[in-house]
Amino acid sequence: MRERGPLCVGIDPHAALLADWGLADDIGGLERFSRTVVEALADRVAVLKPQSAFFERYGSKGVAVLERTVADARAAGALVLMDAKRGDIGSTMAAYADSFLAKGAPLFSDAVTVSPYLGFGSLRPALDLARENGAGVFVLALTSNPEGAQVQRAETAGGRSVAQLVLDHIAAENAGAEPLGSVGAVVGATLGDAGADLATGGPLLAPGIGAQGAAPADLPGVFGASVGRVLPSVSRGVLRHGPDTGALRGAAERFADGVRAAVAGS
Numbered sequence: 518m519r520e521r522g523p524l525c526v527g528i529d530p531h532a533a534l535l536a537d538w539g540l541a542d543d544i545g546g547l548e549r550f551s552r553t554v555v556e557a558l559a560d561r562v563a564v565l566k567p568q569s570a571f572f573e574r575y576g577s578k579g580v581a582v583l584e585r586t587v588a589d590a591r592a593a594g595a596l597v598l599m600d601a602k603r604g605d606i607g608s609t610m611a612a613y614a615d616s617f618l619a620k621g622a623p624l625f626s627d628a629v630t631v632s633p634y635l636g637f638g639s640l641r642p643a644l645d646l647a648r649e650n651g652a653g654v655f656v657l658a659l660t661s662n663p664e665g666a667q668v669q670r671a672e673t674a675g676g677r678s679v680a681q682l683v684l685d686h687i688a689a690e691n692a693g694a695e696p697l698g699s700v701g702a703v704v705g706a707t708l709g710d711a712g713a714d715l716a717t718g719g720p721l722l723a724p725g726i727g728a729q730g731a732a733p734a735d736l737p738g739v740f741g742a743s744v745g746r747v748l749p750s751v752s753r754g755v756l757r758h759g760p761d762t763g764a765l766r767g768a769a770e771r772f773a774d775g776v777r778a779a780v781a782g783s
């Protein structure tokens with residue numbers, strides 16, 4: 518983030534975007550779309566975040582494109598955050614961890630998104646394997662969608678919200694790490710005010726800018742004193758400018774400039 522600026526761009530090959538780019542909704546279209554995003558942005562944005570579902574829907578050939586996308590993006594110097602949102606009982610979580618965080622795995626990524634709703638402790642295999650391999654994990658805490666509050670703002674027995682419990686676990690994982698721990702939290706930029714203690718000691722992935730209605734200027738209000746640890750994420754807001762690589766770069770640059778200005782003015 519320091520070297521390349523505070524921005525994560527999502528690679529979300531929606532069928533509607535493929536159509537807008539003049540591409541077919543097939544494996545050839547998927548391949549061209551992903552390659553174009555990597556070519557335009559992997560040498561300049563801090564993080565690229567492929568959304569696994571948009572590749573999985575094409576079956577094994579789609580997963581093969583995802584593998585190449587991850588490898589090409591990493592080779593060009595971007596960190597890759599695999600947006601897979603995995604979460605399961607611990608013994609199965611170990612297999613998910615092996616899929617994305619084991620050195621030499623075809624889909625090895627710099628980090629993966631995980632869901633803590635089977636209990637934070639169920640994520641242990643991913644947390645441990647990430648640590649072993651110099652990778653990271655981003656844990657859903659306060660998601661950008663309006664439905665998230667029903668579960669995430671619910672109060673636990675001790676009076677803390679579920680989200681706060683997750684955030685506190687993340688802080689414990691990052692204790693002592695400088696300058697940032699490798700366990701991130703996902704906190705939507707759409708929330709208005711996070712209404713939670715965000716002192717996790719790790720990065721805060723902030724999706725929801727662009728298509729979901731949030732703007733860089735909203736970040737200080739949502740994140741307060743933690744805004745310096747925010748990694749804003751934009752998918753459709755950038756991707757809709759394709760397929761021209763110059764236009765994709767311009768859009769990413771504008772979002773990054775907006776974030777810098779918002780953080781500097783806060």
Ligand SMILES: O=C(O)c1cc(=O)[nH]c(=O)n1[C@@H]1O[C@H](COP(=O)(O)O)[C@@H](O)[C@H]1O
Nearest residue numbers: 527568600630660661724728729751752753
């Ligand atoms: O983990 C995520 O990336 C994520 C968490 C969240 O709370 N909200 C959210 O929108 N996302 C993802 O971020 C991306 C947002 O896409 P856009 O709305 O097109 O920018 C999608 O890939 C979502 O799956």
